[in-house]
Structure formats: C-alpha cells, structure tokens
Amino acid sequence: MKIATHELRCTECGTRIAGTAVNSIFRCTICNGLYDVIYPWSAIPNGDTPATDSRLPNASALRWLWQERRTSTMSVDQSGVWRFRDLLPIVDDLDHVVTLREGNTPLYDLPRASKALGVDWILAKHQGMNPTGSFKDTGMTAALSVARERGFEWVACASTGNTSAAMAAYAARAGMRSIVFIPEGKIAWGKLSQSMDYGALTIQLKTDFDGCVNVLTDLVNRFPIMLLNSVNPYRLEGQKTPAFELVEQLEWQVPEHVIVPGGNLANGSALAKGFSEMHHLGLIPRIPKVSIIQAEGANPLYRSLQENGGEELIPVKANTRATAIRIGNPASWRKALRALRTTGGWCEQVSEQEIALAKAEIGSEGIGCEPASAVTLAGLKKLVAQGKIGREERVVLILTGHTLKDSTYTIDYHRGELFTDEESTQISGSDQILHAALRKPPIVLDADTDTVFRALESQMKLVHA
Amino acid sequence: MKIATHELRCTECGTRIAGTAVNSIFRCTICNGLYDVIYPWSAIPNGDTPATDSRLPNASALRWLWQERRTSTMSVDQSGVWRFRDLLPIVDDLDHVVTLREGNTPLYDLPRASKALGVDWILAKHQGMNPTGSFKDTGMTAALSVARERGFEWVACASTGNTSAAMAAYAARAGMRSIVFIPEGKIAWGKLSQSMDYGALTIQLKTDFDGCVNVLTDLVNRFPIMLLNSVNPYRLEGQKTPAFELVEQLEWQVPEHVIVPGGNLANGSALAKGFSEMHHLGLIPRIPKVSIIQAEGANPLYRSLQENGGEELIPVKANTRATAIRIGNPASWRKALRALRTTGGWCEQVSEQEIALAKAEIGSEGIGCEPASAVTLAGLKKLVAQGKIGREERVVLILTGHTLKDSTYTIDYHRGELFTDEESTQISGSDQILHAALRKPPIVLDADTDTVFRALESQMKLVHA
Numbered sequence: 001m002k003i004a005t006h007e008l009r010c011t012e013c014g015t016r017i018a019g020t021a022v023n024s025i026f027r028c029t030i031c032n033g034l035y036d037v038i039y040p041w042s043a044i045p046n047g048d049t050p051a052t053d054s055r056l057p058n059a060s061a062l063r064w065l066w067q068e069r070r071t072s073t074m075s076v077d078q079s080g081v082w083r084f085r086d087l088l089p090i091v092d093d094l095d096h097v098v099t100l101r102e103g104n105t106p107l108y109d110l111p112r113a114s115k116a117l118g119v120d121w122i123l124a125k126h127q128g129m130n131p132t133g134s135f136k137d138t139g140m141t142a143a144l145s146v147a148r149e150r151g152f153e154w155v156a157c158a159s160t161g162n163t164s165a166a167m168a169a170y171a172a173r174a175g176m177r178s179i180v181f182i183p184e185g186k187i188a189w190g191k192l193s194q195s196m197d198y199g200a201l202t203i204q205l206k207t208d209f210d211g212c213v214n215v216l217t218d219l220v221n222r223f224p225i226m227l228l229n230s231v232n233p234y235r236l237e238g239q240k241t242p243a244f245e246l247v248e249q250l251e252w253q254v255p256e257h258v259i260v261p262g263g264n265l266a267n268g269s270a271l272a273k274g275f276s277e278m279h280h281l282g283l284i285p286r287i288p289k290v291s292i293i294q295a296e297g298a299n300p301l302y303r304s305l306q307e308n309g310g311e312e313l314i315p316v317k318a319n320t321r322a323t324a325i326r327i328g329n330p331a332s333w334r335k336a337l338r339a340l341r342t343t344g345g346w347c348e349q350v351s352e353q354e355i356a357l358a359k360a361e362i363g364s365e366g367i368g369c370e371p372a373s374a375v376t377l378a379g380l381k382k383l384v385a386q387g388k389i390g391r392e393e394r395v396v397l398i399l400t401g402h403t404l405k406d407s408t409y410t411i412d413y414h415r416g417e418l419f420t421d422e423e424s425t426q427i428s429g430s431d432q433i434l435h436a437a438l439r440k441p442p443i444v445l446d447a448d449t450d451t452v453f454r455a456l457e458s459q460m461k462l463v464h465a
Numbered sequence: 466m467k468i469a470t471h472e473l474r475c476t477e478c479g480t481r482i483a484g485t486a487v488n489s490i491f492r493c494t495i496c497n498g499l500y501d502v503i504y505p506w507s508a509i510p511n512g513d514t515p516a517t518d519s520r521l522p523n524a525s526a527l528r529w530l531w532q533e534r535r536t537s538t539m540s541v542d543q544s545g546v547w548r549f550r551d552l553l554p555i556v557d558d559l560d561h562v563v564t565l566r567e568g569n570t571p572l573y574d575l576p577r578a579s580k581a582l583g584v585d586w587i588l589a590k591h592q593g594m595n596p597t598g599s600f601k602d603t604g605m606t607a608a609l610s611v612a613r614e615r616g617f618e619w620v621a622c623a624s625t626g627n628t629s630a631a632m633a634a635y636a637a638r639a640g641m642r643s644i645v646f647i648p649e650g651k652i653a654w655g656k657l658s659q660s661m662d663y664g665a666l667t668i669q670l671k672t673d674f675d676g677c678v679n680v681l682t683d684l685v686n687r688f689p690i691m692l693l694n695s696v697n698p699y700r701l702e703g704q705k706t707p708a709f710e711l712v713e714q715l716e717w718q719v720p721e722h723v724i725v726p727g728g729n730l731a732n733g734s735a736l737a738k739g740f741s742e743m744h745h746l747g748l749i750p751r752i753p754k755v756s757i758i759q760a761e762g763a764n765p766l767y768r769s770l771q772e773n774g775g776e777e778l779i780p781v782k783a784n785t786r787a788t789a790i791r792i793g794n795p796a797s798w799r800k801a802l803r804a805l806r807t808t809g810g811w812c813e814q815v816s817e818q819e820i821a822l823a824k825a826e827i828g829s830e831g832i833g834c835e836p837a838s839a840v841t842l843a844g845l846k847k848l849v850a851q852g853k854i855g856r857e858e859r860v861v862l863i864l865t866g867h868t869l870k871d872s873t874y875t876i877d878y879h880r881g882e883l884f885t886d887e888e889s890t891q892i893s894g895s896d897q898i899l900h901a902a903l904r905k906p907p908i909v910l911d912a913d914t915d916t917v918f919r920a921l922e923s924q925m926k927l928v929h930a
Contacts, residue, residue, distance in 0.1 A: 070535045073716055078571070100573070100831065106543070106566035106596070131571070131594060132833070133869055172831030179921070184909055193872035196879040196905045197828035201924055207912030218914040219921070251538055363662035366565060366637030368597070404598055404869035407658035414661040440661045444649060447672030449683040456644070456684070459666055 006090055008035040008233060009044070011335060019090065023150060024220040026231045034335060035233045036273070039089060043280040057086055059282040066248060080104035081141050081241045087277060088237055090142060096149040098174040100131040102141050103241060107249045107396075110365050113377060117384055121394040123255070124362070124376075125246050128369055132194060133402035134324070135239065135267060136166035140228070142238030144170040147226040153177060156220065157228040158212035161192065162324055162401060167228050168200035179225070181205055181212040209318075210329050230266035231331050239267055243274030246396060247284055254284045256393035259376045259383075261400055262292035262301055262347065263325030265336035271398070272339035288396075291345035292336055293379030295320035295355060295372075301333055302349040310337045321409060321418070322355055324372035324401055346388060350378035353427050356413055360438035363410075368403025414441050471555055473500040473698060474509070476800060484555065488615060489685040491696045499800060500698045501738070504554060508745040522551055524747040531713060545569035546606050546706045552742060553702055555607060561614040563639040565596040567606050568706060572714045572861075575830050578842060582849055586859040588720070589827070589841075590711050593834055597659060598867035599789070600704065600732060601631035605693070607703030609635040612691040618642060621685065622693040623677035626657065627789055627866060632693050633665035644690070646670055646677040674783075675794050695731035696796050704732055708739030711861060712749055719749045721858040724841045724848075726865055727757035727766055727812065728790030730801035736863070737804035753861075756810035757801055758844030760785035760820060760837075766798055767814040775802045786874060786883070787820055789837035789866055811853060815843035818892050821878055825903035828875075833868025879906050 006019040008026075012033025019037070026035055038044060041056050066084060069077035076082040076094050080103015091097060106129055110122045127135030144167070147155055156179040157167050164180035171178035178200040182192065184207075195202050205212050213229065220227045228235065247254055258275075260268040268290050275287045294302045298318035304310055318328035330336070340347060350358075358381070359374035376397035383389045403410060412418040416439065419427075427435065445451050471484040473491075477498025484502070491500055503509060506521050531549060534542035541547040541559050545568015556562060572590050579587045592600030609632070612620055621644040622632050629645035636643035643665040647657065649672075660667050670677050678694065685692045693700065712719055723740075725733040733755050740752045759767050763783035769775055783793035795801070805812060815823075823846070824839035841862035848854045868875060877883040881904065884892075892900065910916050 067536045071532045073714055101571035101594075104569065108565070129566075129594075129596060133867070169831045169833070172829055174831075182907075192907065193875040193879075194833060194868060196907070197825075197833045197868050197875045198831055199829040199903065199905060201905060202907040203917065203920070204907050204909045205912040205917070206909070211912045215912055215914050215917055219917065222918070223921075249538055360662075364637055364664040366634045366639075366663055368634070368659060368662045402598070402869065403659060403662050404867065404872075407869075407872075410658040410662045414658075438664065440664060440666060442647075442657065442661070442667040442669050444669045444671070447670040447676045447680055449680050452668065452670070452680055452684065453687070455668070456688075 005092070006037050006039050009038045011036050011338070020150070024225065024227050025217065026227060026233055034231055034332065037090060037233050037237050041281070042277070056281055062086055062281070062283065063252070066244070075099050075101065079141065080245055081138050081238050084241045084244045087244070088142065088241070090234055090237055091145045091149050093149065096145050097141070098144040098148055098170050099141050100137065100169060100173055102130050102137040103245060105129045105242065105245070107246065108365070108367055110362070112365055113361055117381060118391055119384060119389065119395060120392055122380070122397065123395070124367060124397045124399050125242060126367065126369070126399045127242060128373060128399050128402035128405070132165045132169045133405050134162035134166060135242070135398070135400045136162045137170070138241055139235030139238040139270070140166040140170040143228055143232050143234040144174050144176070146234045147176065148174045150226070152224060152226045154179065154223065154225040155228050156181065156216060156225050158182070158209060158216045162405070163229070164200065164202070165194035165198070168195040168198035171200065172198045177201070179203060181216050183208050183212055209327060229331065230264045236266055236270040236273065239270035240274030240277070242398070243271045244278065247278065252284065254286055255288050255396045257291060257389055257395040258288045258398065259291045259293060259380055259395065260398045261325050261372045261375045262294040262336065263298070263327045263330065263372065264332055265292065265301060265330040266332040267398070267400065268292045269332060269335035269339040272343050276342065287343050289345040290339050290343040291379065291383065292340065292347045293375040294347065294349045295322050295325055295375060296349045296351050298326050298328060299349045300328055300330060301336060302347050304333070305347050321352060322371035322375065323406065324370055325375065346383060348379045348382050350375050350382065351426070353419065353423060353431070354378040354381070356418055357431055357434060357438070360413065360435070362399070363403070364438055367399070369399040370401030370403060370405040371409050373399040373401055414439050416441065470557065471502050471504050474503045475499070476501050476803070485615070489690065489692050490682065491692060491698055499696055499797065502555060502698050502702050506746070507742070521746055527551055527746070527748065528717070531709070540564050540566065544606065545710055546603050546703050549706050549709045552709070553607065553706070555699055555702055556610045556614050558614065561610050562606070563609040563613055563635050564606050565602065565634060565638055567595050567602040568710060570594045570707065570710070572711065573830070573832055575827070577830055578826055582846060583856055584849060584854065584860060585857055587845070587862065588860065589832060589862045589864050590707060591832065591834070591864045592707060593838060593864050593867035593870070597630045597634045598870050599627035599631060600707070600863070600865045601627045602635070603706055604700030604703040604735070605631040605635040608693050608697050608699040609639050609641070611699045613639045613641065615691070617689060617691045619644065619688065619690040620693050621646065621681060621690050623647070623674060623681045627870070628694070629665065629667070630659035630663070633660040633663035636665065637663045642666070644668060646681050648673050648677055674792060694796065695729045701731055701735040701738065704735035705739030705742070707863070708736045709743065712743065717749065719751055720753050720861045722756060722854055722860040723753045723863065724756045724758060724845055724860065725863045726790050726837045726840045727759040727801065728763070728792045728795065728837065729797055730757065730766060730795040731797040732863070732865065733757045734797060734800035734804040737808050741807065752808050754810040755804050755808040756844065756848065757805065757812045758840040759812065759814045760787050760790055760840060761814045761816050763791050763793060764814045765793055765795060766801060767812050769798070770812050786817060787836035787840065788871065789835055790840065811848060813844045813847050815840050815847065816891070818884065818888060818896070819843040819846070821883055822896055822899060822903070825878065825900070827864070828868065829903055832864070834864040835866030835868060835870040836874050838864040838866050879904050881906065
C-alpha cells in the first residue's frame with residue numbers, strides 16, 4: 001500500500017509545511033507552536049483540504065497486513081512500530097529504518113488491583129518492556145530513522161533519563177553520534193548509565209531541565225545536529241503506535257479508558273493521535289478516554305486546569321521521586337490539553353505516598369515498573385472514587401518504564417527509607433496496613449536450617465493470618 | 466497435536482521415573498544425578514526404548530503451527546516459550562500456564578564487532594530482553610507452571626540475583642509465595658530490588674552460595690515448597706526454547722557456533738538439548754557447536770577440563786564482577802560437559818579486563834547487556850585467535866541479562882573506577898586505546914552556550930581525528 005508523503009502542521013495556527021522543510025527547531029516559524037505530522041489521509045481540523053491523495057487506507061486490508069507481518073522474519077516487520085508503517089509514511093526508504101525490535105509489548109491483566117478497586121477489567125500495557133526499558137524507544141526508532149534518512153551524523157536531546165537512554169541506543173544502532181544534556185544532580189543513575197553504555201557524550205549542565213533545553217536549542221541552530229527532544233514530531237509518530245498495538249491485542253475492541261503518566265506530556269497526545277487516526281480510518285468505532293496523571297510535586301497541567309481552565313500553563317518547580325515525570329514546564333502541554341478534550345479524559349494528581357503504594361501493588365502482581373508508571377494506578381483509584389470510572393468499564397494503564405530503571409527507589413521503599421517521618425504520618429490507616437503487607441525488607445539470618453525454619457514458620461503464620 | 470506426557474531420566478545412571486514422581490529434590494534417588502525431561506519422541510541414549518508413543522512430531526507441521534501462533538492474541542501463543550509447547554508437554558492443562566509474555570527476544574547483528582574480528586556474521590540473541598531482564602524467565606515460566614499444576618503454594622531458590630528476580634515475578638503472577646535465599650553481601654542491588662518488588666520473601670544467609678543451597682535442600686524436604694534452583698529440570702525445558710526461536714528467526718538455517726556465558730552451567734546444556742531435539746525431529750539438519758565461556762575468577766569447568774579432562778569438578782572460590790556467573794561449584798557441570806561433547810563446542814575463560822572491554826563494545830552497538838553476557842564476545846575473540854572459528858562461520862552470542870541489571874558496573878567503568886591501578890597495567894596497549902575510545906564519563910559544564918560549544922568542538926575533533 002503506497003501512500004504519499006507527510007507534511008507538518010502547526011497545532012496552533014494551522015500553517016502547513018513540507019515534512020523535509022525543518023530539521024532542527026521543530027517549532028512553527030510563524031507562531032512558535034508545535035507541529036503535528038499529517039498525511040494525505042489525515043482528518044484535518046478547520047476544513048483544510050488534504051494535500052494530495054485523500055483516499056483512506058482500507059481498514060480491513062491494514063488489519064490483515066499488520067497481522068501477517070507478525071509471521072515475518074524481517075526486522076521492519078518484527079518491530080512493533082514499523083509493522084504499522086502504512087500509517088507512518090515518514091521514511092521513504094525502509095533501508096533507513098533504525099530498529100532495535102521495539103514495541104510488541106505485553107498487555108497484562110491486573111487481577112488483584114481489579115478486585116481491590118471493584119473494576120472488572122484493569123489491564124496494563126507495559127511500554128517498559130521496550131529494548132532500553134521505556135516507552136521512549138517507540139518514538140526514537142521513528143525519529144532516528146528520519147535523522148538517518150536526512151543524512152544527519154549527530155543527534156541531541158535534553159533529558160531526565162529515559163529519553164537519553166533511548167536516543168543513545170538508537171543513535172549507536174544507526175552508527176550516529178549522540179549528545180545528552182542533563183541537569184547536574186537529581187539523576188537516577190540507572191538511567192544515566194545507559195547513555196554512557198550506548199556510547200553517548202553526556203554533558204551535565206549546571207542548570208535545570210529548562211536551562212538544558214535553552215542551551216540545546218541554541219546549539220542545534222548552529223550545528224547540523226537533529227533535535228530529539230519531545231518537540232520532535234517524529235518521535236510522537238512512533239509513540240502513537242502502541243495505540244494500534246493495544247486494540248489489535250484486544251482483537252479490535254476499544255477500552256473505555258487509557259491512563260498515562262504526565263511528565264513532558266507528549267505521550268498522552270501521541271496515543272490520542274493514534275486512536276483518532278484509527279477512528280478516522282474506520283479501524284475502531286470510537287475513541288477511548290485518555291486521562292493524564294501527574295505527581296503532586298510536578299503538576300503544571302493539573303494546576304493550570306484547576307486555576308485557569310488550561311488557558312495558560314503555570315510552570316512549577318518540579319519535585320517528585322518519580323524522576324521520569326519530574327518536569328515543571330512541559331513543552332507539549334497544549335497537545336496534552338487537546339488530547340484530554342478530544343477524548344474526554346481527565347487530568348489528576350497523586351501524592352508521593354500514593355505513587356509508592358501503587359508501585360508496590362503493581363509489583364505484587366509480578367509486574368515491575370518505574371515509579372512514574374505507577375501514577376496510573378494511583379490516579380485510577382481517584383477516578384474510581386470520584387465516580388468517573390465505573391465497575392464494568394475497561395481500563396488500560398500505560399506503564400512507561402521498567403522497574404530496573406530505578407532500583408534505588410524500590411530498595412528504599414522496602415527498607416522503609418523512602419518517606420520521612422512526616423511523610424509517613426500522612427499515610428491513611430488503611431494504606432498503612434497495605435504498605436506493611438507489601439513491604440519486603442530482606443531478613444538476615446545465620447546459615448542454619450533450624451534458624452531459618454523458625455523464621456519461616458513465623459512468616460508463614462503472618463502471611464496466612 | 467496431542468503428545469503423551471513426559472518422564473524424568475537420570476543423566477548419570479539412566480534411571481527413569483514418571484514426571485510427577487518427584488517435586489522437591491530433583492536428584493536421582495539411586496545415584497544423586499540430575500534429571501533430564503524426556504518425551505515419548507525423545508532420542509534416548511544407551512538403546513533404551515521410549516515410553517509409550519514413539520511417533521515423531523511432524524517437522525513441517527510444527528514449523529507451520531509455530532509460525533501461525535505468532536498471529537494469535539492468546540497469551541500462551543504470544544509467549545516465546547509456550548508457542549513451542551508441542552515440544553514441552555510438561556503441563557497437561559494450559560490453564561495452569563504462568564506467563565509474562567517471555568521469549569520472542571530480538572536477534573541483533575553486531576556489525577562493528579564483526580568488522581573488528583574479521584568474522585562475517587556475528588549475531589546476538591538478547592535474552593536480557595525478557596520481562597525481568599534475564600534469560601531465567603524462559604525457565605521460570607515452565608517451572609512455575611508445573612508448580613501451579615501440582616498445587617504448590619510456595620516456591621524457593623538460592624540465587625545470586627537473576628534467578629530470584631525471575632522466580633519472584635512468576636510466583637507473584639501465579640498468586641504463589643516465593644522465598645529467595647541469597648548469600649549476604651556481594652549482591653548486585655539492582656537484582657535484589659526486583660525480588661522485593663515482586664513480593665518475594667528474601668532471606669540473606671550468612672554463608673556463600675553453596676551454603677544457601679544446603680539450607681534450601683533441607684527446607685524443601687520438610688515443607689511443601691517446590692525447589693526452583695537450576696537442578697529443577699523443568700526450568701531447563703523452558704530454557705531450551707530460545708534454540709527453537711533462534712533457528713526460526715534465521716529461517717531454519719543453523720549457525721555454526723552458539724556461545725553462552727558459563728555460571729551455573731545449566732543454560733548451555735538447555736540450549737544444546739533444544740538443538741539436539743530439533744535435529745532428532747528433522748527440524749534442522751545439524752547441531753551448532755555450543756561453547757561456554759567462564760570468567761577467570763569463576764572458572765571451575767575450564768579448570769577441570771584443563772587439569773583432569775573433565776573427570777572431576779574442581780570447585781573454586783568464585784570472584785568476578787560479572788555477578789551473574791560468580792559461581793564456584795556449579796550444579797549442572799556434568800550436563801554442560803555433555804553439551805560441549807555432543808555439540809563439539811569449547812570452554813574458554815576470560816579476564817575481568819576482557820569482559821569490561823567486550824561489554825563496552827556491545828554497548829557501542831546500541832545494545833546493553835550485563836557484564837556476564839559480555840564474556841561471550843570476549844570468548845569469541847579468543848576462539849577466533851585460536852583459529853577455532855573461521856571468517857565465514859556464523860556465530861550467535863547469547864546475551865543473558867539486560868544492561869540495567871547492573872548499572873553500577875557501567876557507571877564504574879565509564880568513570881574509570883572499575884579497575885585498580887594494578888589491574889589497569891594488565892591491559893594491553895591496543896586494548897587501552899579501545900578502552901579510551903569507548904569510555905564516556907559525563908562532562909560537567911556551566912549552562913552557557915559558548916562554553917558548551919567549545920567543549921563540543923573539541924570533542925568533535927577528538928572523535929573525527
């Protein structure tokens with residue numbers, strides 16, 4: 001199925017330019033807005049007419065093709081992103097595709113969380129099972145492929161961790177050089193280790209995340225370096241594909257709710273774009289509500305919605321142990337707002353204690369995730385309590401990172417060192433009981449069978465009581 | 466394709482018992498040997514006759530079935546282990562299968578390593594891309610499914626890390642309780658964090674790995690707890706499936722060499738069993754040479770082969786930073802010896818410096834792995850230098866763990882803190898140049914564009930020089 005090439009369309013003023021017209025600064029030259037990638041078959045707001053070929057790709061043919069590719073041994077078919085390349089016509093020549101066999105992530109049921117919450121059907125789509133351990137891989141395979149096709153030798157991003165790991169891996173795979181800008185300090189070392197492992201040049205700047213972005217913007221203006229921050233619209237094209245994969249895994253049934261963590265706010269809008277495109281093409285009959293959950297300490301979108309209805313972003317000084325969403329001034333906030341409005345989803349915030357508990361609950365289902373991922377379950381609890389999500393509705397949580405991304409957090413939690421005494425007093429009585437049941441600090445014992453035997457007996461009683 | 470059930474056969478004395486006859490101590494009651502799982506269609510040494518039904522499963526039908534299942538949305542079909550269940554008839558009822566969507570791991574080419582070594586075709590099968598980040602998942606899905614089918618509520622293992630993480634995750638998934646015994650100290654915390662995260666009860670014993678095994682053996686004798694150490698033959702049934710997956714990914718072509726890290730030594734023999742079974746069933750025309758690489762500081766198999774031709778195991782006091790293979794008295798050494806002999810592979814040892822360099826080289830291809838995985842590339846270099854592997858032969862390295870399993874190692878390496886001064890002097894001149902090119906310590910700079918610009922210019926020159 002050959003489909004004509006793409007354009008970029010400003011999400012603010014609607015200006016459209018050829019896909020190849022911009023490479024470094026992915027902001028509208030007229031109004032500084034962010035771009036969307038659009039295709040000849042895209043539904044375009046405001047009555048604009050599509051560029052060349054308005055014939056819609058055939059839904060049944062796409063479904064069949066996507067399924068058939070799963071039996072192929074070609075790397076572009078084995079990728080859970082490029083398997084959907086019919087709706088990603090951003091690379092002309094598939095030889096330029098840079099892939100690590102991303103995507104194809106598992107969809108788990110969460111039977112214990114379902115029972116505890118009284119919601120029949122809670123699923124977790126685990127994007128942390130991607131090659132570098134986070135959802136960013138689906139975006140980076142797309143953006144690095146575009147960079148390679150356009151002849152770039154260098155790429156760069158400013159990142160709190162997951163983005164840099166993903167960019168470094170895909171750049172190395174492509175034989176390209178990558179530069180990672182990170183704020184000095186407050187870094188999950190497990191994440192920084194990856195960018196070094198994959199051969200990136202890591203520069204720690206004596207500033208915060210926003211300061212890194214400013215320096216980076218200056219640099220990509222002066223060097224032939226492709227910017228791979230979340231403003232790069234090609235990353236979002238890759239990040240929309242888990243929406244396709246999800247409904248395919250559900251045999252083309254659409255869940256009522258999809259819940260994502262909110263940090264830089266690009267992920268929710270990417271998924272919403274994926275669902276909207278599927279709906280427009282007749283692949284699904286309706287669009288799920290996409291809700292975004294932020295940490296209380298990094299809640300600019302939540303605050304803006306509360307205080308001015310989303311008219312203006314209120315940046316915050318971000319502070320949360322869920323490092324992947326510790327972002328106070330998210331670039332993609334307007335896109336996220338659009339996603340909430342077009343899908344009918346909500347924005348919520350959750351506390352550090354709620355995040356920790358939700359992470360331990362997900363872990364107890366045999367599924368590890370990084371702290372930021374756990375905001376989805378914590379947020380779901382609030383939406384259920386508010387009556388926004390009913391018992392018989394189907395909910396999919398998007399887990400964004402692997403548990404190994406921040407093992408220090410897990411260790412601190414189980415050792416009882418995550419919270420200060422003051423923070424601990426803010427945990428409700430029922431949650432304290434849950435915490436006590438879920439915490440598993442290692443026990444140190446003499447290597448003597450009888451000693452172990454006695455300890456085990458008391459533990460068994462404790463557990464069965 | 467309905468195939469009759471399995472038996473266990475002692476690998477030492479050949480005694481055969483029903484599969485359900487043993488549950489806790491998986492050692493022959495006559496000679497203390499380890500068991501193999503055998504099937505009615507198995508090729509059995511020493512002229513024994515098979516149990517009931519000797520009709521071989523049809524090779525073409527299996528190939529077709531395995532491919533078709535990849536398009537299914539059923540969890541047993543989406544598992545890269547249970548997709549091959551026709552050759553795993555260890556669970557009668559598929560409802561008992563405990564799966565996290567393991568397997569289906571990527572097969573990467575390593576173009577830079579191929580070029581550097583002058584070997585045309587080096588591939589890496591990355592078992593670290595399994596759900597808990599190591600190859601152990603393929604074994605645990607099999608063993609936990611057997612445990613669930615037999616009604617166990619508790620499982621236990623002694624583990625240096627990866628095994629405990631995998632067991633804890635699958636036990637949690639099954640709604641079972643798990644106990645992890647680990648030696649106190651010298652633990653990669655990233656691995657211990659997982660068993661806590663998945664809700665295991667972790668007991669650190671004041672002894673070494675062998676001491677843990679002794680206590681554990683006593684315990685499973687006195688409690689209804691299934692032993693999940695590598696002596697559990699069902700784990701090896703799961704661990705044989707990457708052999709199937711590998712040749713399927715190669716469109717049923719067989720590589721000349723498969724190289725695995727050697728720690729507890731169960732993995733190489735599991736893969737060799739998989740290849741042998743495929744050969745017996747006519748799925749492949751020949752068996753690849755399976756070679757095993759140990760760290761110099763944990764080399765009992767290598768030493769035994771050098772000093773007594775493999776007649777007796779010479780246990781060692783294990784010491785290597787590749788924690789996943791830090792095992793001095795491996796339980797499965799005889800099985801590993803059999804794998805070397807039946808496939809024609811070799812056993813080699815590599816130094817700490819060689820491991821670190823190989824890990825950085827693999828990382829520079831955009832593929833992270835834990836240190837133990839990197840012994841495969843380090844060992845390949847030696848086998849090539851010895852003339853045992855030729856330019857046109859096809860080599861597959863089995864990478865066993867994810868880079869995030871031990872991020873401290875990566876950080877120490879790139880900061881130049883991995884080796885003592887004395888260890889550093891033992892690195893050859895050419896390797897020192899390689900180390901210098903691969904090491905990427907983060908640079909700390911003021912958040913000023915011109916400062917960054919100058920640093921970057923000097924780096925670019927350095928790189929391009």
